[in-house]
Amino acid sequence: MRVLVTGAAGFLGQAVIAALLDRGHEPVAFIREGGRLPRQQVESAIGDVRDLESLRAVVQSVDGVCHLAALTRVRESFAGPLWYWRTNVLGTLNLLEVLGRKRPEPARLVLASTAAVYGTPETQPISEDAPIAPTNPYGATKAAADLAAANVAATGRLGAISLRAFNIAGAVDGHPDRDFTRLIPKVLAVQAGLAEELGVNGDGTAVRDFVHVADMAHAFVLAIEACTPGEWRAYNVGSGRETSINDVLAAAEQITGRPVRIKRNPPANEPRVLLADSRRIREELGWQAPNSDLSQILSDGWKALTSAYAAPE
Known part of the structure; x- marks a missing residue:
């Protein structure tokens, strides 16, 4: 199957390309113009999801x-918020418009969605039947994109699946996550200096659900x-x-062989x-x-980060 991967230069995008290749796709x-090419030798196309013609x-x-392709920081x-709505929602609408046009066979679409669409439900673990109640603009844009895909799929013009990821980490093919606003990449960045x-x-003591990027891909x-x-259809993707x-701090210290330098902040208004x-x-x-064992997630992330950057002695 010939599959377009938007956001292909990103952390998850490169892992998805590798997984598609492994499966024979x-x-x-x-x-985007000037963007980093994937490490794999695959066909590429230049464009922007906000530009309808480049998608077409x-x-x-x-x-x-x-x-x-999306903006992802809460x-x-x-x-x-408008920047997020233009990218995450308009970009998805553009894609749905070109995919929904008459074709010999209906197109297939898999969207990278997020657990943020659920907000902070009291019932845990969270199932796909939980109410959609995002508490931030990022989650709201992803919920809107999911709904738009569901509406277009209902016309019969395509088949669509939304994958609602929890916390993705680790590394595939030595490609580290360079977004140090995320917990595990930030811990590893501290350890690498x-x-x-x-x-x-x-x-x-706040508890989260981490899934290896290879499993997500x-x-x-x-x-x-x-x-x-x-x-x-919507599917949650997490290790459970x-x-x-x-736990993350202790595992990071064991894997890297050094204590994590931390700064204790007051408790935040966030789910436990x-x-x-x-x-x-x-x-x-x-x-x-x-x-998706924590030790493997951290080990793979650490190896990738220290091979991409010079680690201190």
């Missing part, structure tokens, strides 16, 4: 799309293969493992627990998370 990397030119030649979305310290809100492959014309911030109920994707698509 033909990925096409969609990157490439979408005609593919069977489906893994749509990863705190940043509060400062620039690329950041001064890690801010920890409260006592570090495999979910995209299974999803693009499972898209059914006229249908939209309860991991506290303190966020866990994925991923039974639906396991049962319906056969997805598993064999790489």
Whole structure:
């Protein structure tokens, strides 16, 4: 299958391209002008999801799309909500417009969605039946993109799946996550001497759900293969493992052999627990998370980061 990958130059995008290649598919990397090319030797196309014409030119030649291009930082979305709506929602609408046009066979679309669409539900772990109640602009834009895809899929013009990721980390093919606003990349950056310290809100007992980027990428492959014309489905993607911030710190210290320099901040207004109920994707698509043990996530991330940057003695 010939599959366009938007956001192909990013951390997850490169992992998805690798997973598609491993499965025998033909990925096409969609990157912005001046963007970094994927490490893999694959066909690429230059454009921007906010530019309808650049999408129209490439979408005609593919069977489906893994749509990863988006802005993804929660705190940043509060400062620039319109920027997030233009990129995450307008970009998705443009893609739906070109995919929804008459084709010999209906197109397939897999969207990179997020657990942020659920907000902070009290019931844990979170299932796909939980109410959609985002508490930040980022989550709101992703919820809107999911709904738009569901509406277009209902016309029969395409089949769509939204993968609602929890916390993605680790590394594939030595490609580190350079977004140091995320917990695990920031911890590893501190250990590598690329950041001064890690801010920890409260006592570090908040629990999160981490999934290895390789396992997340495999979910995209299974999803693009499972898209059914006229249908939209949402799947949560998480390991289901309860991991506290303190667990991450302890594992990072063990793997890197040095203490993590932290700064204790007052408790933040954030949920104590966020866990994925991923039974639906396991049962319906056969997805598993064999790489999502915390030690492997951190080890892979550490090896990739220290190979990309000169680690201190």
